[in-house]
Structures are given as structure tokens and as C-alpha cells.
Amino acid sequence: MEKLELKNVYKHYVQGTVEAVKDLSLSLKSGELLAILGPSGCGKSSTLRMIAGIEDITKGEIYLDGEIINWLSAKERNIALAFETYALYPHLSLFENIAFPLRIRGRKDQEVRKEVKKIADMLEITNVLNKLPSEVSGGHQQRTSLARALIRPASLYLLDEPLSHLDTQQRTEFRVQIKRIQKTQNLTMLFVTHDQLEALALADRIAVLNLGVLQQIGTPEEVYDYPENLFVADFVGEPPMNFIKATLIREENNYMAKLYNQKLKIPENYKDSIEKLYKGDVIEIMLGIRPIYIYISDPVEGQTVSGEVYVFEDIGESGILTVQIGDALIRVELSPGYSFQLGEKVNITFDLEKILIFNPTTGERIKPNYSKSTK
Amino acid sequence: MEVLRLENVYKNYGKNEAIKSLNFSCEEEELFIILGPSGAGKTTTLKLISGLEEVTKGKIFINNKLINNLEPKDRNVSMVFEDYALYPHLTVYKNISSPLEAIHLPKDEIDKKVKEIARVLQIEELLLRLPSMISGGQKQRTVLARSLVKKANAYLMDEPIAHLDAKLRYQMRGEFKRIQHIRKMNILYATHDFREALSLGDKVLILNKGVTQQIGTPQDIFKKPANVFVANLLGDPPTNLVEGILKAKDGQYFFQIGDVSISLSKSLADELLSKMNQEKLIIGIRPFDLHCYLKQKENAKILNTEVYVSEIAGHHNIISIKLNNTIIKIREEKSFKVSLGDKVSVDFKEEKLDFFDAISGNRIFQEAKLWKN
Numbered sequence: 001m002e003k004l005e006l007k008n009v010y011k012h013y014v015q016g017t018v019e020a021v022k023d024l025s026l027s028l029k030s031g032e033l034l035a036i037l038g039p040s041g042c043g044k045s046s047t048l049r050m051i052a053g054i055e056d057i058t059k060g061e062i063y064l065d066g067e068i069i070n071w072l073s074a075k076e077r078n079i080a081l082a083f084e085t086y087a088l089y090p091h092l093s094l095f096e097n098i099a100f101p102l103r104i105r106g107r108k109d110q111e112v113r114k115e116v117k118k119i120a121d122m123l124e125i126t127n128v129l130n131k132l133p134s135e136v137s138g139g140h141q142q143r144t145s146l147a148r149a150l151i152r153p154a155s156l157y158l159l160d161e162p163l164s165h166l167d168t169q170q171r172t173e174f175r176v177q178i179k180r181i182q183k184t185q186n187l188t189m190l191f192v193t194h195d196q197l198e199a200l201a202l203a204d205r206i207a208v209l210n211l212g213v214l215q216q217i218g219t220p221e222e223v224y225d226y227p228e229n230l231f232v233a234d235f236v237g238e239p240p241m242n243f244i245k246a247t248l249i250r251e252e253n254n255y256m257a258k259l260y261n262q263k264l265k266i267p268e269n270y271k272d273s274i275e276k277l278y279k280g281d282v283i284e285i286m287l288g289i290r291p292i293y294i295y296i297s298d299p300v301e302g303q304t305v306s307g308e309v310y311v312f313e314d315i316g317e318s319g320i321l322t323v324q325i326g327d328a329l330i331r332v333e334l335s336p337g338y339s340f341q342l343g344e345k346v347n348i349t350f351d352l353e354k355i356l357i358f359n360p361t362t363g364e365r366i367k368p369n370y371s372k373s374t375k
Numbered sequence: 376m377e378v379l380r381l382e383n384v385y386k387n388y389g390k391n392e393a394i395k396s397l398n399f400s401c402e403e404e405e406l407f408i409i410l411g412p413s414g415a416g417k418t419t420t421l422k423l424i425s426g427l428e429e430v431t432k433g434k435i436f437i438n439n440k441l442i443n444n445l446e447p448k449d450r451n452v453s454m455v456f457e458d459y460a461l462y463p464h465l466t467v468y469k470n471i472s473s474p475l476e477a478i479h480l481p482k483d484e485i486d487k488k489v490k491e492i493a494r495v496l497q498i499e500e501l502l503l504r505l506p507s508m509i510s511g512g513q514k515q516r517t518v519l520a521r522s523l524v525k526k527a528n529a530y531l532m533d534e535p536i537a538h539l540d541a542k543l544r545y546q547m548r549g550e551f552k553r554i555q556h557i558r559k560m561n562i563l564y565a566t567h568d569f570r571e572a573l574s575l576g577d578k579v580l581i582l583n584k585g586v587t588q589q590i591g592t593p594q595d596i597f598k599k600p601a602n603v604f605v606a607n608l609l610g611d612p613p614t615n616l617v618e619g620i621l622k623a624k625d626g627q628y629f630f631q632i633g634d635v636s637i638s639l640s641k642s643l644a645d646e647l648l649s650k651m652n653q654e655k656l657i658i659g660i661r662p663f664d665l666h667c668y669l670k671q672k673e674n675a676k677i678l679n680t681e682v683y684v685s686e687i688a689g690h691h692n693i694i695s696i697k698l699n700n701t702i703i704k705i706r707e708e709k710s711f712k713v714s715l716g717d718k719v720s721v722d723f724k725e726e727k728l729d730f731f732d733a734i735s736g737n738r739i740f741q742e743a744k745l746w747k748n
Contacts, residue, residue, distance in 0.1 A: 167412070172612060176684045176695055176702065183684075183715050201686035201693070220687045221709070237689055240542045292690040311553040313574035316597040317610055317663055317706075320574070322549050329512070331545070333690075336663075342556050 002066070003188045004028040004051065004156055009060030011046045011212075020046040022212040024060070028156075028190060033182050035203035036192045039235070043212040044192040048158055051190070053077050065155055082149035084161040088133040094144045095120075095129040101152045119147045122181055123174075138165040143174070150181065157182075159191035163198060175201055196236045200224065208232050225354070230286065230363040233356065239291045239320060242330050245360065248274065248283040256302070257287055257357075260326035265302030267352050269368040277359075277366070285366070286358040291320070291333035293354035297347065304349045312340040323348055376403045377439065378561045379424065379529055384433030386419055386585075393419045394585045397433070401529070401578075404559035408576035410566055410608070416585040417565035421531045424563065425454045437528055453527035455535055461506040461517060467493075468502040471520045478525075492520045495557050496550070515547050519554065529561040537568065548574055569609045573597060581605050603736040606659045606729065612693060612704040614659045618733055619699075621647060621654055630658060633699025637676050640725060647730060650739050657736070659729035662706040667694050668720045669713065675720035682717045696721060 004027060011021035021043040028034050036044040049055040051062060053074035062069050069077050080101075088097045095116055096103075102112045120126045123143045128136050133144070142165045149157060162178065163171045179202055182189050193199055199206045200220045207217040208231075216228040227233035233241050246257035246264070255266040255274050264287070266274060277283060297304070307325035319334040323346055332348055340346065357366040379401040386394040394416045401407040409417045422428040424435060426447030435442055442450050461470050468489060475485045493499045496516040501509050506517070523530065536547045552575050555562065566572055572579045573593040581588040581596060581604075589601035600606035606614040619632040621644065628644035629636040639647075647656070668675060683695040683702060687709065694705045694713060705721060713719060730739040 168611075169607075169613070173702075175686070179684050179686065180715070197688065201688060224687075224689065234542075238541050239545050290690070311549045311556070313549065313552055314593065315570045315573045316593070317661065320545075320549070329549075331549075342553065 001030050002027045003030045003032070003064070004190070005061075005063040006047075006051075007061045007063070009047070009050065009062065010058045011043070011050060011055070012058045020212050021050070024209075024212075024214055026207055026214065026217055028188060030188050031186045033179070033187075033189045033191075033202060033204045035199035035206045036190065036209060037194070037196060037199040037206050037235075038209035039194055041211070042209040044194075044209050045160065046212075047209070048160055048190070048192050051156075052079055052081055052158055078155040080149040080152060080154035080157045082146045082157075082159045082162055084164050088141060088144060088148075090133055093130055093132060094125065094136065094140070097133065097144055098129075098147045098151055101148060105152070115151055116147075119151050123147050123177055139167075139170050139174075142166060146178070150187075155188065157187055157189045159189065161193055162191055163193075163195075171198070178202065197238065200236070208235065210235075226365075227288075227356070228365055230288070230358050230365075233288050233358070233365075237290055239331055239333060241288050241290050242294075243358075244287045244289070244328050244330065246285055246287050248278055248285050250278060250280075257285060259287075259305065259328065262305040262325070263302060264305065264350060264355070265352065266357070267355070267368065270357065270366070272369045273366050274357075284360050286360040288356035288358055288365075289350055289354060291331045293351040294330070294332040295349045295351070296321075296332070296334065296338070297349040299347050300349050303352055304347050306345060306347045309340045309342055309344045309346055311342065312338075314339070321346070321348075377401070378403050378405075378437065379407075379563065380434075380436040380439075381420075381424075382434040382436070384420075384423065384435065385431045386416075386423060386428065387431045392585055394423070397585075397587060399580050399587070399590055401561060401563060403561060405577045406555050406560075406562045406564060406575055408564050408566060408572045408579040409582055410569065410572040410576075410579050411582035412567055412608070414584065415567075415582040417567075417582060418533055419585075420582070421454070421533050421563065421565055424450075424529075425452050425531055426450050427454075451528045453525055453530050455522045455530055455532045461514060461521075463506055466503050466505060467498060467509065467517050470506070470517055471502075471524055474521060474525050488524055488526075489520075492524045492558075495554055496520050511543070512546055512550075515543060516550055519547070519550055523554070523558070523560065527561075529563055532562060532564045534566055535564070536571070537566065551575060569611075573609070581608065599738065600659075600729070601738055603657060603659070603731050606731070610661060612662050612706070614661050614729070615665070615701075615703045616657050616659050616731070617698055617701045617703065618655065618657050621651070621656060632701075635677060635680075635698055643725060647739065651732075653733070655733035656739065657731040657733050659731060660723060660727055662693065662704045664727035665703070665705040665721055665723050667705045667707050667711065667713070668722065669717070670720075672720040672722055675722040677721040679718055680721060682713045682715055682719055684715055685713050694719070 006024055006026050009021060009024045012019055036047060038044050050057050057070055098116050099112045120129055125140055125143045128140055133141055146162055163174055166174055205219055206223050208215040210231050216223060216232050223236055244259055246259040249256050249258050256263040257266055305325055307323040310322040310324040310329055313320040319338045321332040321334060323330045359366055377400050381397050381399055384394060384397040409420060411417050423430050471489050472485050493502055498513055498516050501513055506514060536544050548571055576593050579593055579596050580590045583604055589596055589605050596605060597609055603616055617632050619630045622629045622631050628639045630639055680696045683697045686693045690709050692707045692709055692711055694707055695702050732739060
């Protein structure tokens with residue numbers, strides 16, 4: 001069942017001069033965890049605030065549990081919120097901060113204690129419950145803010161950059177807790193983040209926004225392996241995807257991508273879509289390939305290019321090799337155990353199944369005729 | 376030759392001991408890394424060397440000359456600041472030459488230095504362009520050229536790329552490593568990022584709360600962490616650390632973690648027993664040295680355990696299991712898919728294990744002759 005649905009939603013500020021969100025449509029199923037991912041200024045926070053009822057919707061409709069909520073106040077929407085700025089009551093203990101949503105609903109003290117203990121255990125803040133917000137770390141405040149949001153049943157939980165104030169290690173630990181709680185309690189959750197690693201790790205689906213426009217919505221795998229355009233391809237993944245300018249040529253019955261006098265075979269299943277593009281003249285394309293889908297191997301016809309080692313970095317759990325071909329630098333991620341000398345000649349082989357082709361003018365991905373990537 | 380040496384250096388701020396008994400030395404042409412979390416004392420160390428702060432106790436030598444009492448300007452060390460903005464109205468050349476013009480070097484000398492660094496960084500052909508006419512990577516190289524164009528006894532760099540976004544950080548790290556290969560400068564580089572330390576360092580010093588934890592090559596610190604702090608600082612996810620008890624039963628040896636027991640070979644157990652003075656110890660193993668199986672794998676070290684959570688990390692899946700309240704992370708290929716609650720077996724090779732004293736946290740097999748390589 002659709003829990004939340006946005007239909008053609010717009011948000012304008014300053015009498016229409018700033019379009020923060022443009023024609024956004026997306027929906028969220030019950031029990032789903034959706035991440036809205038994008039750089040700052042992409043419209044993700046505006047979207048969250050419109051759903052929460054903190055900001056007006058300029059145009060479009062938002063439905064919660066099948067009912068339109070455009071005109072309901074924030075209080076009237078059955079939505080729980082946890083903000084990046086914790087907004088904790090400074091004079092109340094962490095315990096009372098968490099208990100607050102239950103207290104104002106007049107729940108019995110015994111019940112309140114039980115519920116607070118349960119959620120505090122899950123978020124590992126039981127031993128600091130008696131302290132004031134000012135007496136604990138930012139990480140504990142963030143956990144408290146989340147506990148306060150999660151303590152009461154709601155149709156939807158909105159989290160705004162929920163891990164932003166934690167250091168890397170706390171972040172990975174806390175991420176696990178959030179995912180556990182969301183899955184075991186079957187909560188419907190929407191969170192916004194600028195951190196693609198966080199979105200990939202946590203979300204069932206990811207909506208990527210840029211400049212107020214939805215770029216793609218899909219599972220982490222879809223977004224990672226089949227990005228719709230250059231923006232998504234570039235924004236998601238670490239180390240970042242390689243983009244290589246190449247020229248499209250036709251040899252006999254095959255299409256090839258030519259880069260600095262070397263040729264890569266374009267897979268058969270691209271034929272129809274390439275045919276539409278190819279008019280016999282020089283056509284530039286942009287190849288995209290993730291560092292992990294390039295290998296060191298003996299040359300394979302149409303799949304291998306050679307270059308020189310620009311730099312090699314051994315970072316313990318993997319090796320990052322950067323290869324120079326003409327002006328292009330191509331990064332390859334290898335398993336541990338490799339070693340290279342600067343300037344050494346090296347052959348790198350592309351996994352053609354994983355190579356992506358983009359129209360360099362529009363930035364759109366050129367899709368093959370079949371395979372699951374066409375969905 | 377030794378370029379820099381610190382002997383028994385202390386720095387106190389009132390009662391707070393920021394640096395305790397710091398000893399290290401940097402050889403010529405070495406990139407020496409100080410790695411540690413925030414509050415470790417990294418910046419303080421750089422400030423003591425540059426002269427921006429005074430040492431409380433101890434000696435600092437540059438080129439074998441005691442410099443404790445020298446003014447910052449007389450130490451000829453260059454503190455590289457995090458400044459990544461190029462002047463948009465100046466050419467690449469003028470951007471690079473600006474630090475030299477500020478100290479009024481003769482024109483021909485400036486020209487020589489700018490061209491030399493530009494050649495190393497492969498931006499020679501771009502010198503007359505404006506920043507708006509070059510690519511992102513070329514801009515980064517221009518920035519790097521500008522910070523390195525001025526010769527110094529040593530360059531002190533405090534988190535020079537930490538605030539860049541992930542993409543530029545990858546790029547700059549590579550550029551940095553390459554230019555150091557070619558130009559061989561004396562660099563002291565502070566960072567909290569283990570990837571930078573392992574990638575760039577000739578040697579790495581690990582600092583925590585002002586106390587040195589380990590000094591070694593990147594290989595050393597990654598493969599033979601001196602203690603649990605170091606083990607936990609390196610890797611993403613870091614090494615799994617679990618406390619347990621070494622037990623013998625009917626001539627068989629086990630490592631007991633709560634109600635889970637993992638069998639150990641006799642030779643390993645014997646060696647461990649000869650080094651231990653109590654039965655408790657901590658084992659460490661890297662997430663990529665653990666392997667997860669959906670079906671019951673015969674003789675797997677950990678059988679029938681439940682998936683606590685599974686997360687996608689780019690091209691890997693990180694699967695968490697729980698052993699006696701400790702979360703253990705396993706790095707698997709992306710194609711290996713499991714859901715929360717699935718039963719799995721987990722296996723690993725015994726020689727991938729590390730052992731630490733449960734009380735001191737120190738590595739048990741200290742010597743070079745480790746039972747694993």
C-alpha cells in the first residue's frame with residue numbers, strides 16, 4: 001500500500017523567483033525506507049519540510065495513508081520528526097525529552113517508563129538518560145532526538161540528516177541501529193542526506209535530487225549500477241566513476257569507442273540505440289565505468305586498453321591504481337596484494353557488461369536494447 | 376640524513392597534557408604521517424615544530440640543529456594552509472607565482488621555480504590560462520603547485536585535503552602521492568583519515584590523546600597493529616575486535632565468546648599460552664578476511680548465526696552478525712545477498728587472526744617472528 005504520495009509538488013520561495021522543488025512525484029510503501037539524496041541546495045530539506053507541514057506547498061498534492069494532507073497543520077499529520085539540529089528541551093533530562101511525546105498524550109507513567117527504556121536500549125543511551133542535553137555529546141543528543149521521534153507510533157517517520165553530528169565510526173554503528181529498528185518494527189521512514197554512502201547503506205530505495213528536480217528513483221543497486229544520467233553516476237559511488245571521452249566509430253558490423261587510438265568494443269545490445277545516434281560523422285560519447293569493474297589482465301581484444309601507471313596507492317583493504325592514457329586518467333580499484341611502479345606500462349581490461357554510455361551533451365544515459373538495465 | 380627530530384617533547388596547556396613524551400625523526404625525502412582522531416595532538420605537534428607554540432619540555436632539531444629557541448620565521452619550515460581557492464582573474468602562472476612574489480624573489484628565479492613545479496604536475500601548457508578555462512583536476516594541481524613552489528626545509532601540512540568532497544579528495548590524494556614520488560620533499564602530514572596515511576606515508580606515527588601508539592610503515596601498521604586502538608583506526612569497516620577466553624577441553628583448544636566457541640589449532644594455542652598471563656584475550660580479524668555462507672558450511676568456524684543487518688557499501692555488502700553482544704562485520708561481494716534474520720555460517724583462516732591482551736590492549740605476538748607473516 002502507498003503510505004505517502006507526492007504528486008507534482010512544487011516549492012517556490014521569494015514570490016516565485018526561487019524554484020526549490022520542481023514537479024516532484026514519488027511514493028513510499030508501507031514499511032519502506034526511502035532516502036532523498038542530493039547536494040546542498042537540491043531541495044531535499046524543502047521536500048521534507050513540506051511533508052512535515054512546516055512549509056506550505058506551492059503547487060501539487062501530498063497524500064498520507066490515502067488522504068490529502070496539504071491543508072493539515074504539522075500537528076494534525078501523524079508524522080514523527082527528528083531534525084539535524086536536535087531541538088531538545090534544554091531544561092529536561094534526556095529521559096523526559098524522550099518521554100515528552102507520550103506525556104503530552106497523557107500516557108501513564110509506568111507505560112512511559114517502559115517505552116522510554118525500550119527505545120533507549122535500542123539506541124544505547126540508557127546510561128545517560130538522567131543527564132541534561134548540555135551534559136552529553138552531540139552524538140548522544142542526536143540519538144536522543146531520534147529516540148523522541150521513534151517513541152510514538154506514527155504513520156511516517158521523517159529524519160533530517162540523522163547521522164550528521166557523529167564521527168565516522170559512530171555513524172556506521174548508529175546506521176546499523178536505525179536500520180534494525182526500522183526493519184524489525186516495520187516503520188515507514190524517509191530520511192534526507194547528502195551522503196551517498198549513507199543512502200546506499202540504509203535505504204530500500206533512493207531518490208536522487210539535483211536543483212529541485214528528481215534525477216532518478218530506484219534501489220541502491222539500480223542507482224549504483226544503472227544511473228540515469230551523468231549527475232547520478234558522478235554523485236554516487238566511491239571511488240568515483242571514471243568518465244572517458246571517446247569517439248564512436250563503426251567497423252564492419254560493430255560499433256567501437258575510440259580513445260587515443262585504442263578501441264573498446266561496444267556491446268551488441270547497444271546496437272539499436274547507437275544506430276539512432278550514428279550518422280556516419282564523428283560522434284562523441286562519454287563512457288562511464290566504476291573503478292571496481294576494471295581489471296588487470298592479459299589483453300583481450302576490444303576490451304583492453306594500455307597506458308602508464310600515473311600513481312598507485314595501497315590502502316590496505318584495496319589498491320587504487322590510476323592509469324594515464326593520453327590526457328585521461330582512469331582509476332582502477334584492485335584487491336589487496338598488487339604493486340606497481342610509476343610510469344610502468346599496464347594493460348587494463350574493462351568489464352563490458354558494466355560499461356555505461358552517456359550522451360555528453362544531454363548527460364542522459366544511452367540504454368542498451370535489452371538486459372535488466374532497461375527497466 | 377635526518378631532517379627533523381623530536382626528543383621527549385611535552386606540551387601542556389595548564390593542567391591538560393596535550394603531548395606526552397613524543398619521540399620521532401623524519402629522514403630526508405620522507406613523507407611522514409601523523410595519524411589520529413580529533414584531539415590526538417596532531418595540530419599541536421605541527422605548531423610546536425613551526426614555532427607557533429612553545430614546547431613545555433623536550434628538544435626539537437631541524438637538520439641536527441636545536442631550534443627550540445628560534446623564531447618561526449628562522450626555522451624555514453613551511454606550514455601549508457588549507458586554501459583551495461584560486462584567484463579567478465589571474466592566470467595559472469600568476470596563481471602559482473603569488474607566494475614567491477610576496478617574498479620579492481627576482482623575476483627569473485620565480486620563472487624557473489614556477490616552470491619546474493608546473494612540469495612535475497603536468498600543467499606546463501596551461502600556465503597562461505585562467506582558472507575558468509581548465510578542468511577540475513587541473514585546478515587541483517594548480518593549487519598544489521602553489522603550495523609547494525616555495526622551497527622549505529620541511530612542509531608541515533595539517534589535514535590538507537580533509538575538507539574537500541570525496542571526489543576531489545581521491546583526486547588530490549593521488550596527485551599528492553605522484554608529486555612526492557617525483558619531487559621527494561620533506562613533508563610532515565597530519566590526518567585523521569587512514570586512507571591518506573596508508574596511501575601517502577613512508578612512515579606513519581599513530582597518536583592518541585598525545586601518546587604515541589605506534590610508528591611504522593603503512594604495511595606494518597595495517598598488518599601488525601601494536602594495539603587495539605591502532606587496529607580499530609585502520610580500515611572501513613575497521614578490524615573486528617572480540618573479547619573471549621582461551622579454553623582447553625579433551626586436548627582440543629577453543630576461543631570462547633559467550634556461548635560461541637571457535638576451535639583453534641594446538642600449535643597456535645600453545646604459542647598463545649606461552650605468551651599470556653591470563654585466560655582472557657581479544658581477537659581481531661578484518662572484515663574482508665571473514666567469509667559468509669548461506670548454506671551450512673561443514674567445519675565453518677561459526678555456524679548457524681543470524682544476520683543482524685546487511686548494508687550495501689558500493690560494490691560490497693557489509694553483513695553484520697552478533698557474537699555475545701559484539702557486532703562483527705563481514706565484507707562480501709555485492710552479489711552475495713542476505714536479509715535481516717537469515718541464518719548464515721561464517722568462516723575464516725586461522726592465520727588471519729590477530730591477538731591482543733584483554734587488559735593492556737597490546738598485541739600479543741610482538742616480535743617480527745610472528746606466527747603469521
